Amino acid sequence: MTPLILRDAILNGFKAAFPKVDVGTHAGPFHFETLQRYGARAPAMRVVLTGLDKPSLYNSGQWVVPCHFAVVIITKDVPGLDRDAAVTALATSSSLLVGTNRWGLAGVATPENLDARNEYDETFDKAGLSIWQVAFEQAILMGEDIEAAIGQLSALWVNGEAFVNGVNPLPGDPAMSGGGA
Numbered sequence: 001m002t003p004l005i006l007r008d009a010i011l012n013g014f015k016a017a018f019p020k021v022d023v024g025t026h027a028g029p030f031h032f033e034t035l036q037r038y039g040a041r042a043p044a045m046r047v048v049l050t051g052l053d054k055p056s057l058y059n060s061g062q063w064v065v066p067c068h069f070a071v072v073i074i075t076k077d078v079p080g081l082d083r084d085a086a087v088t089a090l091a092t093s094s095s096l097l098v099g100t101n102r103w104g105l106a107g108v109a110t111p112e113n114l115d116a117r118n119e120y121d122e123t124f125d126k127a128g129l130s131i132w133q134v135a136f137e138q139a140i141l142m143g144e145d146i147e148a149a150i151g152q153l154s155a156l157w158v159n160g161e162a163f164v165n166g167v168n169p170l171p172g173d174p175a176m177s178g179g180g181a
Contacts (some may be wrong), residue, residue, distance in 0.1 A: 024046055091116045
């Protein structure tokens with residue numbers, strides 16, 4: 001299990017639960033221009049891996065990595081529905097979805113520290129947007145020794161080279177196997 005596998009499972013869970021909402025991921029901090037761009041497609045949700053806590057050993061002997069996530073929800077006024085009502089409904093529904101969801105994955109703990117917040121800002125208001133953030137922590141099991149845990153994360157490649165020395169390319173990935181057409 002890796003943090004990005006969990007993020008993608010969360011993304012797929014949100015896509016399934018909210019088929020009429022533009023659901024995607026976001027890689028970093030939000031800036032006004034970015035929120036405006038997402039707001040043009042509102043209602044929109046962005047699933048974000050916001051950080052990791054210190055790994056620790058679980059009582060099973062496996063390494064545990066607490067992952068922090070946020071789902072940022074953006075709405076705008078539409079005929080018959082006020083943007084504040086829409087964002088509040090989506091934030092409440094999102095909180096219920098996250099609740100105890102393990103996203104169909106083994107090695108994932110129940111979400112903790114769920115916190116849904118109104119991110120009101122006068123700039124967003126003037127742009128016709130309402131924004132809430134549903135944040136939570138979810139821990140993943142990474143293996144019984146540090147080498148196994150690092151091995152799971154070593155699928156990261158930089159300029160065609162393994163990020164961690166001594167790790168072989170992912171099987172079946174022609175872009176990383178050194179071969180080419």
